[in-house]
Amino acid sequence: MxxxxxxxxxxxxxxxxxxxxxxxxxxxxxxxxxxxxxxxxxxxxxxxxxxxxxxxxxxxxxxxxxxxxxxxxxxxxxxxxxxxxxxxxxxxxxxxxxxxxxxxxxxxxxxxxxxxxxxxxxxxxxxxxxxxxxxxxxxxxxxxxxxxxxxxxxxxxxxxxxxxxxxxNPILYYNKDMFKAAGLDPEKPPVTYEEVAAASKALTKDGKYGNSFAIYGWFMEQFFANQGAELLNNNNGRKGLATESMLNSDAGIKTLTWWKQMVDDKVSLNLGRKTDDTKKAFIAGQVAMTLDSTGSLRGIVDGAQGKFEVGTGYLPKPSDAKDGGVIVxxxxxxxxxxxxxxxxxxxxxxxxxxxxxxxxxxxxxxxxxxxxxxxxxxxxxxxxxxxxxxxxxxxxxxxxxxxxNTATQGAVMGVFPEARQLTESAIEEVLNGKKQPKDSLDNAAKEITGKLGTYNKTVK
The missing domain is CATH 3.40.190.10 (Periplasmic binding protein-like II)
Structure with a gap:
């Protein structure tokens, strides 16, 4: 894509x-x-x-x-x-x-x-x-x-x-050869946050990392949907104009806490906002797992040809997540x-x-x-x-x-590009150790809510 x-x-x-x-x-x-x-x-x-x-x-x-x-x-x-x-x-x-x-x-x-x-x-x-x-x-x-x-x-x-x-939609890409070398089953990719963290620890060695996920607002939106959680009020902005961001809800805090812990444990490599950078690191065998669009599948598989076998898995979610799935x-x-x-x-x-x-x-x-x-x-x-x-x-x-459900339908708002950028800034602050997940997401949610209010006035 x-x-x-x-x-x-x-x-x-x-x-x-x-x-x-x-x-x-x-x-x-x-x-x-x-x-x-x-x-x-x-x-x-x-x-x-x-x-x-x-x-x-x-x-x-x-x-x-x-x-x-x-x-x-x-x-x-x-x-x-x-x-x-x-x-x-x-x-x-x-x-x-x-x-x-x-x-x-x-x-x-x-x-x-x-x-x-x-x-x-x-x-x-x-x-x-x-x-x-x-x-x-x-x-x-x-x-x-x-x-x-x-x-x-x-x-x-x-x-x-x-x-x-x-x-x-996004899927998990993983290096089957690295899984075998780490004693992990190459036919069973991790499906929960907890399993991803555990697998990443086993895969991190010899200067290589267990995973690298780009700081991409789209991924956070998907993590919400996969937990059956809405990103905005008013049923994700589908039962009337959204007036409040819920980025700082339990779904967001749980996701960012998990992500930050892997970076802190040095099993996840933070390469910033560009999915191209994480994709290149994966194809080069520098990281064992990454997230990317289904639209990137052919390029990733072809790029790894002759180097290692690419496996694919569902987008991970917390072990106690409600029914959800991915947003298109x-x-x-x-x-x-x-x-x-x-x-x-x-x-x-x-x-x-x-x-x-x-x-x-x-x-x-x-x-x-x-x-x-x-x-x-x-x-x-x-x-x-x-x-x-x-x-x-x-x-x-x-x-x-x-x-x-309204979570997997996806959120709709007139300031989505700005909201996505604010989400990425919040993730970046946390992964770089500048703020804690709740504080950063609270600030981002407040800013997005303010922009929603300004936009809604123009519509009225």
Whole structure:
């Protein structure tokens, strides 16, 4: 998975919200006329000219991911004559969203945009979108064909405002060879905090460490969900706007205390905030365990080839944790309401194309992201890929084992990028010995709560 940029101008988020809401608040939504009947629907075309409708799609996928997007777009354009999609890379998720805000007055923006999952609340509050549910209902699109635990994140107030696109979650990666050498069972990865700590002690020797976990706010969010704990009040911001951060609850303190103790015991190597650094240390055999996205699986397995065998396990949790699981990460696609009805319906046709098993299988195999469509797993290329990378089964099983509740649905708030940065600062303070877990999380929770209050005023 391409990690979302955390070095961009996150601190401008509140200002962006205010400006964006002011610019977009009065925008009316066009009537949705997606066809009913078949999944394909009726693609829009201009009655006067019969020219295909052009749909501009802004995305944030670079490198190999961008090439996969270009292939999907080319295949869609070749599959019919009524809609032409143009995919345009717009930089990081933050950069793309800022450009969309700036484009609203001039209507020079896209009809379709990919937005990271933590931008969900902001997109809804912006009033700049036509909810995806309008097209789903009008077209009688069968949502049961899609993965329920993926839909759960994006379903707010019982409806979908966007369609999931690139989806991942975190798993534990471990070095099976180092496990064998330490007398640990290479087929039984640790599943609890306590087991991770014990295994790390056994694995730390000869200048090598038991684990290294990046200081990444996303991981803390996942640790909460895996304990069945909510990160925000008002049911994680899903039963009304969140007004209070619960980062300093027992789930947060327990997690950070465990993490700090391993660093203090010198069995966990603190390499800072970049997941790339922990990934490199793992592939180099410097650490025996790490956490990373399922989207990194192929790169990690290929990188370790010829050096050691990579094992995978579920995200760890405390031994006394309540029912939980993982939250989906990644991004979804939104249809913007200041584009013509024809463009919006054209975007919907493309979205349905992307959701088909064949396209989802291609996307999964070439990127490592989960298919959002269940039947994609029946495609031969997916079966072949699973045979080549059996570690992927861990990720799929973990997704399916997740208990659906407001904790695993994930938190939604309009200041999520800032909240994630504050969370990382709190973790960093503790791991560097500057503050105790409770004190640091208390301060971060207070700051996040303050920012929630400021944001909520702009929405009202």
């Amino acid at each position: 391409t990690r979302w940029s955390r070095n961009s101008a996150i601190t401008l988020w509140i200002a962006i919200v205010m400006l964006f809401l002011a610019a977009c608040g009065g925008t009316s939504q066009p009537t949705t006329t997606a066809s009913s009947g078949t999944d394909k629907g009726t693609a829009p075309a201009s009655a006067a000219s019969k020219e295909p409708v052009k749909v501009v799609w802004w995305h944030s996928m670079s490198g190999e991911l961008g090439k996969a997007i270009d292939k999907l777009v080319a295949d869609f354009n070749a599959s019919q004559k009524d809609v032409v999609v143009e995919a345009v890379f717009q930089g990081t998720y933050d950069e793309s969203l800022n450009k969309m805000k700036a484009s609203m007055d001039s209507k020079s923006g896209p009809a379709l945009i990919q937005v990271f999952e933590i931008g969900s609340r902001f997109m809804i509050d912006s009033k700049a979108i036509t909810p995806m549910q309008k097209f789903i209902d009008a077209d009688k699109f069968d949502l049961s064909q899609l993965e329920e635990n993926i839909l759960n994140y994006y379903r707010i107030d019982g409806k979908l405002n966007s369609m999931p696109f690139n989806t991942s 990460g990644g991004a979804s696609v939104y249809i913007l309401n200041n584009r013509s009805e024809a463009e919006q319906n054209g975007a919907w046709q493309f979205i349905k194309f992307l959701a088909e098993p064949k396209q989802q299988a291609f996307w999964h195999v070439n990127t490592g992201y989960f298919p959002i469509t269940k039947k994609a797993y029946d495609e031969q290329i997916v079966k072949d890929n699973l045979a080549k990378y059996p570690q992927l089964k861990t990720a799929v099983d973990q997704l399916h084992a997740t208990k659906a």
